[in-house]
Amino acid sequence: MPALYFRFRGSFRRPLPGLGLGVLLTMAAAAAPAATGVALLDDPAVACAHPLPDFSYAGYGFGLAPLPRPAGRLIDVRDYGAKADDEIDDSKALLKAFAAAHAAAGPVIVQLPPGRLILSEVLRIERGDFVLRGHGPGRGGSELYIPRPLRLVDRGHDLDELRAYLDKYDKRQVEPERNIDLRFSEYSWSGGFVWIQKPGTRPAAYLPEHDPPSAASRLAWVRSGQRGQRQLRVDSTRQLAVGAVVQLRWFNRDGKNGALLKALYGDTELEIGSHHWTFPDRPLVRQSTRIVAIDGDTVTVADPLLHDAGGALRADLGAWEHLREVGIEDLAIAFPAGTSFGHHLEQGYNAIYLTSVFDGWVRDVRIANSDSGILTGNSASVTIADVTTEGERAAHYAVHIGNVHNVLVSDLRVLNPVVHPLSINTQASKSVFLRAQVFGEPAIDQHAGANHQNLFDQLSLHVRARRDDKGAWYPLWNGSGAGYWEPGHGRFNTHWNLRVQVEAGATAEETVRLVGGAEGPDARVVGVAGNRRFQVDYFPRPYLEGVNTTLAVPSLYQYQLQRRREGAVDANACPPAGARSASR
Structure with missing residues (x-):
């Protein structure tokens, strides 16, 4: 029986009409696995020519640990004056409870009561070992009702740099047909x-x-390291310690022809935007990870390296300021119904902003009438599970995954109209949308900005087909992003077992074209099926398998995770990446 392979390869964008063994490499258990019927998993030649990243490290605890139900000091907001369902603003009481939680020693749980609390202030979590918990997101559970947007509430300075950036570069939403010419x-x-x-x-x-x-946060230079492996050699271990969470950072200091751009985009013919070389001292790729062993000058980290490191691929280990064990769970966040002011003109009906978190989670949360449900940044090893977004307001994002590594979004339900319901954004890597259900106008948004090695897995997408002179079609891949961050994604973004339900616009006998705009190089599209026959039009051409086929492996993430749990090991069957040319 053939071994299983997870490795790497090279391709191009046009307008639209944990602690398991390192993988990303050939994997084989002691007993050879049964054939899956998927050539990309079963056939060694196909697997080596079209390698797959190992996505199973996404989520809390590098994918292996279950989400915790932590104990700690219970801070009941009712003890600070909050009273549900009395139509009186509870902001002062909630702020007092949060202040007490920040002052307390050890883990804390801020407990919301059943019923509706009214909030008109920002609740900030600025320490680790902190859980905000309700009595459930449904009827009879806990709801934070927020009548006013951030535009009228936020008095902090954390977005001052962004505000100055928008002003300096005059970033504007211009829609002449709607008489809109306004700053973002x-x-x-x-x-x-x-x-x-x-x-x-x-x-x-x-x-x-x-x-x-x-240099101010540099702990060590990386002398050598191989993509897909977990060991690297450094120039000094003096500032390193087992158990420390650090950032592995890759820099492009060689301009338009830098080796890191080759690693990110291969031999693509797509234009690469200027932000990839404009800031040579700012990491272009960041991998937040944990040191699990140090032996001489060899450091072992918890998850496989995104890229080779050392030499032309200049990389270091840097200190990373973050919070650990932060959770939001069992509650609803609701805003008043209303219309949106427009794309990029959102007033700030945003529910959760999750940044600088390692090993954190959001679970069992319902969000109604938001501009954006969950926004992320500067985080890693986070699980977002069982979140529902709903309501009438046209939202910008349901769940946004940007500037993060190893984030898992599982069982998301998007019931509201959203511009970018499933968004992999700037500098996201090894992140996964698993078993999402999207209604209305589903779109897979690969939002440029050097995002790469991300997975859309076992999605259920309910669409209304459109028509042109060629017949029925739908813009399933409908990304965005600024030109200076093009292309839409880097190598090895993967789309696995997409279930598309056409609810209108095409007869049962028609073939529906699923169209992508200018996406990115070396995508993998494996398994597209539903209640119509489909044709995939993705540009540049991806590795394509299993169109109009029901896969025997419903989830790539779960498959790879199970292989890790079984102790799959590197069989070294594929030659080194540089020893073969990338197929196109």
């Missing part, structure tokens, strides 16, 4: 009423004058 809102992709951020950190970098020198 800072709340379009940032901020939330539950705002998680370690003081002094930046969710994202905008202005170079705010960039600290990379």
Whole structure:
């Protein structure tokens, strides 16, 4: 029986009409696995020519640990004056309870009562070992009702850099047909009423004058390391310790032809935007991970390296300020029904802003009438599970995954109209949308910005087909992003077992074209099926298998995770990446 392979390869964008063994490499258990019927998993030649990243490290505890139900000091907001369902604003009481939680020693749980609490202030979580918990997101559970947007409430300074950036570069939404010519809102992709951020950190970098020198946080230079392996050699271990969470950082200091751009995009013919070389002292790729062993000058980290490191692929290990064990669970966040002011003009009806978190989670949360449900940044090893977004307001994001590593979003339900319901955004890596259900106008948003090695897995997408002179079609891959961050994604973004339900616009006898715009190189599209026959039009051409086929492996993430649990090991069957040319 053939071994299983997870490795790597190279391709191009046009307008639209944990602690398991390192993988990303050939994997084989002591007993050979049964054939799956998927050539990309079963056939060694196909697997080596079209390698797959190992996505199973996404989520809390590098994918292996269950989400905790932590104990700790219970801080009941009713003890600070909050009273549900009395139509009186509870903001002062909630702020007092949060202040008490921040002052307390050890783990804390801020408990919300059943019923509706009214909030008109930002609730900030600025320490670790902190859980905000309700009595459930449904009827009879706990709801934070927020009548006013951040535009009228936020008095903090954490977005001042973003505001200055928007002003300096005159970033505007211009729609002449709607008489719109307005500066972007800072709340379009940032901020939330539950705002998680370690003081002094930046969710994202905008202005170079705010960039600290990379040397100030450097712990060691990386001398060598191989993509897909977990060991690397460093110039010094003096500032390193087992158990420390650090950032492995890759820099492009060689301009348009840098080796890191080759690693990110292969031999693509797509144009690569200028932000990839404009800031040479700002990491272009960041992998937040944990040191699990040190032996001489060899350091072992918890998850496989995204890229080779050392030599032309200049990389270091840097200190990373973050919060650990932060959770939001069992509650609802609701805003008043209403219309949206427009794309990029959102006023800030944003529920959760999750930044600078390692080993954190959001689970069992319902969000109604938001501009954005959950926005992320500068985080890693986070699980977002069983979240529902609903309501009438046209939202910008349901769940936004940006500037993060190893984030797992499982069992998301998107019931509201959203511009970007499933968004992999700037500098996201090894992150996964698993078993999402999207209604209305589903779109897979690969939002440029050097995002790469991400997975859309076992999605259920309910669409209304459109028509042109060629017949029925739907823009399933409908990304966005600024030109200076193109292309839409880097190598090895993967789309696995997409279930598309056409609810209108095409007869049962028609073939529906599922169209992508200018996406990115070396995508994998494996398994597309539903209640119609489909044709995939993805550009540049991806590795394509299993169209109009029901896969025997419903979830790639779960499959790879199970293989890790079984102790799959590297069989070294594929030659080194540089020993063969990338097929196109």
